[in-house]
Structures are given as C-alpha cells and as structure tokens.
Amino acid sequence: MRIQFLMGSQGIRGPSYRFIYGNTKEISSMREKSMGGPMELSHHIFPRLQPHLHSWFKLYGMIFLQWHGATAELVVTDPEFVKEILNNRERYYPKPEADVFTKKITGDGLLASKGEKWTKLRKLANHAFHAESLKSMIPAMIESAEVMLEGWKKYEGKEIEVHEEFRMLTSEVISRTAFGSSYLEGEDIFQMLRKLSLIAGRNDYNIRLPGISRIFKSSDDKESDKLEKHIRDSFLEIIRKRQKSMNEEGSNGMDFLGLLLKAGVDTQEISVEGIIDECKTFYAAGHGTTTLLLSWAILLLAINTDWQEKARQEVLKVLGCGRPNSEGISRLKLMGMIISETLRLYPPAVALTRKVQREVRLQNLILPANMNLNIPALALHHDSKIWGEDAHLFKPERFSEGVAKATNNRPSAYIPFGLGPRACVGSSFAIDEVKIVLAMILQRYAFTLSPNYIHSPIQVIAIRPKHGVQVALHAL
Ligand code: HEM
Numbered sequence: 001m002r003i004q005f006l007m008g009s010q011g012i013r014g015p016s017y018r019f020i021y022g023n024t025k026e027i028s029s030m031r032e033k034s035m036g037g038p039m040e041l042s043h044h045i046f047p048r049l050q051p052h053l054h055s056w057f058k059l060y061g062m063i064f065l066q067w068h069g070a071t072a073e074l075v076v077t078d079p080e081f082v083k084e085i086l087n088n089r090e091r092y093y094p095k096p097e098a099d100v101f102t103k104k105i106t107g108d109g110l111l112a113s114k115g116e117k118w119t120k121l122r123k124l125a126n127h128a129f130h131a132e133s134l135k136s137m138i139p140a141m142i143e144s145a146e147v148m149l150e151g152w153k154k155y156e157g158k159e160i161e162v163h164e165e166f167r168m169l170t171s172e173v174i175s176r177t178a179f180g181s182s183y184l185e186g187e188d189i190f191q192m193l194r195k196l197s198l199i200a201g202r203n204d205y206n207i208r209l210p211g212i213s214r215i216f217k218s219s220d221d222k223e224s225d226k227l228e229k230h231i232r233d234s235f236l237e238i239i240r241k242r243q244k245s246m247n248e249e250g251s252n253g254m255d256f257l258g259l260l261l262k263a264g265v266d267t268q269e270i271s272v273e274g275i276i277d278e279c280k281t282f283y284a285a286g287h288g289t290t291t292l293l294l295s296w297a298i299l300l301l302a303i304n305t306d307w308q309e310k311a312r313q314e315v316l317k318v319l320g321c322g323r324p325n326s327e328g329i330s331r332l333k334l335m336g337m338i339i340s341e342t343l344r345l346y347p348p349a350v351a352l353t354r355k356v357q358r359e360v361r362l363q364n365l366i367l368p369a370n371m372n373l374n375i376p377a378l379a380l381h382h383d384s385k386i387w388g389e390d391a392h393l394f395k396p397e398r399f400s401e402g403v404a405k406a407t408n409n410r411p412s413a414y415i416p417f418g419l420g421p422r423a424c425v426g427s428s429f430a431i432d433e434v435k436i437v438l439a440m441i442l443q444r445y446a447f448t449l450s451p452n453y454i455h456s457p458i459q460v461i462a463i464r465p466k467h468g469v470q471v472a473l474h475a476l
Contacts, residue, residue: 001017002368003072003368003371004016004017004065004072006366006368007065007072007074007365010364010365010366012063012064012065012365013060013061013064013065014056014064014065014066014067014075015056015060015066015067017067018067020070021069022066022067022068022069022070022071023052023066023067023068024067024068024069026052027052027066030051030052031049031050031051031052031459033051034047034048034051035048035049035456035458035459037456038454038455038456039455039457041303041455042392042455043345043346043392043393043394044382044392045345045346045378045382045457045463046378046379046382049350049378049457049458049459049463050350050376050378050459052066053075053376053379057077057379062077062078063076063077063078063081063365068372071370071372072368072371072372073353073371073372073374074372074373074374075374075376076373076374076375077375077376077379077380078363079380079386079411079412079413080412081362082375082380082412082413082415082419083412084362085354085362085373086352086354086375086415086418086419086420086423087419087420087421088420089420089421091115091357092356092358092360093354093355093356093357093360093373094114094354094355094357095112095114095353095354095355095422096353096354096372097355098112099200100221100224101196101199101200101203101220101224102200104196104224104225104227104228105193105196105197105200105280106277106280106281106285107273107276107277107280107281108274108277109121109274109277109278109281109282110122110125110278110281110425111281111284111285112281120269120270121270121274122421124259124269124270124278125278125425126425127259128178128255128256128259129425129426129428129429131428134326134428134429134432135326137177137429137432138324138325138326138329138432138436140177141173141177141432141433141437142323142324142436143176144169144172144176145169145436145440146440147172148165148168148169148437149440151165152165152444152445155473156445156473156474156475157473157475158472158473159450159452159470159471159472159473160470160471160473161468161469161470162295162298162468162469162471163291163295163465163468163469164468166290166291166295166437167287167291169291169294169437170286170287170288170290170291170294170433171186171187171190171283171287172186173287173290173433174186174282174283174286174287177255177256177429178255178256178257178279178282178283178286179238179255179257179279180242180255180257180258188234189231189234189235189283190283190287192227192230192231192234193231193280193283193284195223195227196224196227196228196231197284197288197460197461198460199220199223199224200461201460201461202220202460203220231280232276235275235276235279235280236272236276238257238279239257239261239272239275239276239279242257242258243261246258246261256278257275257279260274260275260278260279261275282426285424285426286426286429286430288462289348289349289430289462290430290433290434292348292462292463293339293342293343293346293348293434294434294437295465295469296342296345296463296465296469297338297339297342297434297438298438298441298447298469298471299449299453299465299471300338300341300342300345300394301338301438302447302448302449302469302471303394303449304394305446305448307334307338307394307396308442308446310334311334311335311338311438312442312443312446314334314335315332315335315442316443318331318332321443324435324436326432329432329436329439332435332439334396335435335438335439336399336431336435337397337399337400338396338438339431339434339435339438340396340399340403340406340414341394341395341396341398341399343416343417344381344387344416345381345382345392345394346457346463347377347378347381347415347416347463348416348462348463349377349416349418349462350377350378350459350462350463351374351375351376351377351378352374352375352377352415352418353373353374354373354375355371355373356368356369356370356371356372357369375415377415377416378463380413380414380415381413381414381416383413386408386410386413387406387407443476444475444476445473445474445475445476446474446476447471447472447473447474448471448472448474449471449472450470450471450472452470453469453470453471454466454467
C-alpha cells in the first residue's frame with residue numbers, strides 16, 4: 001500500500017497488488033493463452049511473449065508498477081532511465097537475489113555475485129576473454145563447426161533441424177575453449193544444467209512462501225537438489241583431473257579453467273567452490289544464448305534468401321572457401337549487421353533486472369528501497385517509436401552505420417548484451433563463434449525454410465523456437 005501510494009503520488013500506476021501472488025497469476029494466465037499455439041510467420045512477437053506488458057503499457061504508460069508476489073517491480077522502458085540504471089557505478093542498483101532454482105544453475109558466480117567478489121571475478125573473466133585469448137580460441141570453434149558440418153552431409157538435399165545441432169555445437173565449443181575438456185566429458189553436465197533451466201523456467205512465475213517451501217519440498221525442489229549435487233560432483237571430477245595434470249606437467253593450460261585454478265593456487269583469490277560456480281556460470285550463460293542466436297539467424301536467413309545470398313557473397317569475397325581467421329571474421333560487416341538485427345528481433349535475454357539498494361532519485365522519480373527494476377529488452381527492441389513503423393521487420397540495413405544511428409541516438413534502447421559494468425563478458429566470444437559457424441555454413445550450403453517448420457516462439461527464460469528450426473539444405 002505504501003509503495004503503491006508513493007509511486008501513485010508521482011504519477012506511476014499499474015495493476016493492483018493481489019494478496020500473496022501479486023500479479024503473477026494474471027501474468028501466467030495471459031502468457032498461457034498467448035503462447036498456446038503457433039503464430040503466423042512474422043517477427044511481431046512481443047505481444048505473444050509478454051502479453052501482460054503489451055496490455056499494461058497501453059493502460060498505464062511505458063513506466064508502470066507491477067507485483068511479483070510481494071515484491072514491487074517498476075517496469076522501465078525509457079532509454080534515458082535504462083542508461084542511468086545500467087551504467088550506475090555507485091552500486092545503487094545491484095542485481096536482485098536470484099530465485100532458488102536459478103541459484104542452483106549459476107551459484108554465486110560472476111553472473112550473480114556482487115561487491116568485491118564480483119570485482120575479482122570480473123577481472124579474471126576479462127582477462128580470459130581479452131582479444132589475444134579469443135584469437136587462441138578460434139581453432140577450437142572451427143574444429144567443432146567442422147565436426148558438425150561433416151554430420152550435415154547426410155542431410156544434403158533433405159531437411160535438417162538446426163536448433164539441436166547448434167545446441168551440441170555450442171556445448172562442445174564452450175567445453176573445449178573454457179575447460180579444455182571434450183564435449184563427451186561435459187555432455188552429462190549439459191543435460192543436467194538443461195534440466196535445471198527447464199525447472200527454473202516453469203517456476204518463473206510461481207510464488208514461494210518462505211516458511212512453507214522449506215518444510216514441504218515440491219518434486220521440482222527435490223529433483224533440482226539432486227541435479228545440483230550431481231553437477232557439483234562432475235565439475236569436481238574435471239577440476240581434480242586438471243589439478244593432477246597441472247602437478248604432473250607443470251602447465252595449467254590457456255583456457256578459463258586453467259586461469260581460475262592458477263588464480264586459486266597463486267593468490268588464493270578463488271576457492272574450489274568458487275571455481276565450480278564459475279564453471280557452472282560459463283556453461284549456463286555461454287551456450288544457450290549462443291545456440292538461440294544461431295538458430296534465429298538461420299531462420300531469418302532461410303526466410304530472407306536475398307540477405308543469405310549477400311552474406312554468402314561477402315564470406316566468399318573475404319574468406320574464399322578457406323578456413324575463417326580472426327582478421328577475416330572482423331571484416332564480415334554484412335554478417336555483423338545480420339547478427340545485430342537477429343539479436344534485436346529475438347534477444348535471448350528478454351529482460352534485465354536490478355534492485356533499488358536504498359531510496360534513490362532516478363531521473364524525475366524517487367524510488368523506495370528494495371523495489372525491483374525490470375528493463376524489458378524485448379519491448380525496447382520492438383518499440384516503433386525507436387525503430388520506426390517497420391520495427392517488426394528483418395532489416396539488417398538499419399545497423400549499417402552502427403547502433404547510435406539505428407536507434408536515432410538512443411543506443412541504450414538496444415541491449416542484447418546488457419550495458420555498463422555488468423554487460424556480457426562473453427559477447428565477443430559469442431559473436432566470433434556465430435560468425436565462424438555462419439560463414440562455414442554459407443560456404444557450403446544454401447538453405448530455405450522447410451514446409452514442416454512451425455513458427456511458435458516461446459519464452460522460457462530465453463526466447464526459444466518451440467518446435468525447433470527446420471530448413472531444407474542444398475549443397476553448393
Ligand atoms: C548471444 C550470446 C549471448 C547473449 C545474448 C548474452 C547476453 C547477456 C546479457 C544481456 C548479460 C547482462 C545481464 C545483466 O545485465 O543483468 C550477460 C551477462 C553475462 N554473460 Fe552473456 N550473453 C551471451 C553469451 C555469453 C557467453 C558466450 C558467455 C561466456 C562464455 C557469457 C557470459 C556472461 C557472464 C559471465 C555474464 C555476467 C557478467 C557480469 O555480471 O559481470 N555470455 N550476457
């Protein structure tokens with residue numbers, strides 16, 4: 001009541017708080033209805049994936065108050081507000097506590113940690129992903145793509161479902177580059193992390209009553225406890241193996257795990273538990289997102305064959321039929337525009353959240369402590385006031401002169417990788433990987449949308465193609 005009154009007195013309205021659940025029941029039922037079946041083949045996906053925001057923007061304006069259980073959540077879409085929140089270095093707006101299931105996926109690794117711990121982890125991660133380290137990861141990306149494409153030979157002239165292919169590919173890439181271990185060693189971990197994220201996804205709008213959920217464990221609680229333990233044990237095994245080979249060979253390897261172990265040994269900056277959390281974070285943050293970017297890019301290129309051909313001509317001009325290299329992929333400008341437009345229309349991270357640490361002034365508003373802030377990236381990316389009336393169309397040319405021009409000088413309206421100090425640490429890694437894989441596909445194949453493809457984007461944490469992405473593959 002106090003928060004509703006306080007925000008109301010500043011002109012901020014929203015759906016009323018309902019006892020225990022806040023607005024989560026309404027949200028779930030609207031989402032169930034809108035995402036129930038397939039949709040026509042268009043990219044106008046915002047009303048389907050976030051029907052509550054779509055209708056509440058109309059009713060209450062572009063900044064409004066909603067309730068996740070008893071937590072007030074201010075939905076903020078003004079690019080100036082977004083810039084101020086995400087760029088804040090005084091830590092007025094930390095990340096909110098993750099829910100119980102998400103915590104099991106990322107632990108207290110870089111994605112979730114705060115304060116000094118985050119500063120230390122971020123330094124380590126920046127070091128692991130700086131330009132020179134990225135260069136050394138390119139051969140592993142190419143090798144994994146080659147293995148995938150070898151398998152595609154049996155689909156020539158036929159249909160292939162690429163989403164599953166990319167899921168295996170990106171897992172292998174992250175396994176090899178971050179942990180030096182083979183895909184097979186990481187396979188089990190991926191399966192378990194995938195199960196955990198499905199559980200987190202289906203509990204996204206479930207409100208947990210603190211006392212009761214500690215006594216009565218749901219089947220999801222029990223299953224996720226088991227998965228968490230197995231994941232921990234598997235990572236421990238990988239870490240022990242590496243420690244052993246480090247002791248025997250005296251080398252820690254150039255990959256992320258090697259770096260973490262070295263930091264642990266040299267400076268005691270990170271414990272084994274900390275290393276496990278970092279491993280989980282990189283597996284979880286680094287592969288689902290990249291899989292989705294690749295899948296949606298292939299869908300868009302299968303529909304827009306003119307752009308597919310332009311991208312192919314660019315690849316052949318810059319790389320010929322040879323292997324991609326770091327200098328070559330940095331010159332794939334059209335491909336960069338296609339990737340930017342894919343991330344605009346189908347951003348894997350649909351929203352960013354922050355918390356108000358203590359009472360603070362944000363632009364013209366006074367926000368009370370402990371309120372959450374919700375920045376809906378998908379809504380910003382589809383806003384016709386920013387992108388024009390053609391906001392729902394695939395038009396990579398809007399990025400030909402960079403993000404500032406594409407957004408009419410409101411670059412904070414385009415946030416597929418976040419913004420500010422907590423922006424994605426793996427963005428260059430992901431873009432390099434996607435450019436390499438797309439280039440290698442375009443060198444070998446043309447593809448068109450299969451008649452069996454069903455356009456049914458759903459949002460379970462990220463935006464996913466419910467029935468996969470099927471294309472017809474034609475060898476060149
Ligand atoms: C297309 C691919 C990707 C997308 C769209 C993406 C998106 C994002 C976004 C939006 C954030 C910011 C979250 C926030 O501010 O609340 C983020 C953070 C992060 N991402 Fe990514 N990501 C991608 C790939 C990767 C990869 C490949 C890795 C690692 C290998 C990675 C690791 C991380 C980590 C560790 C953070 C947390 C950084 C911090 O809090 O300091 N991401 N990502």
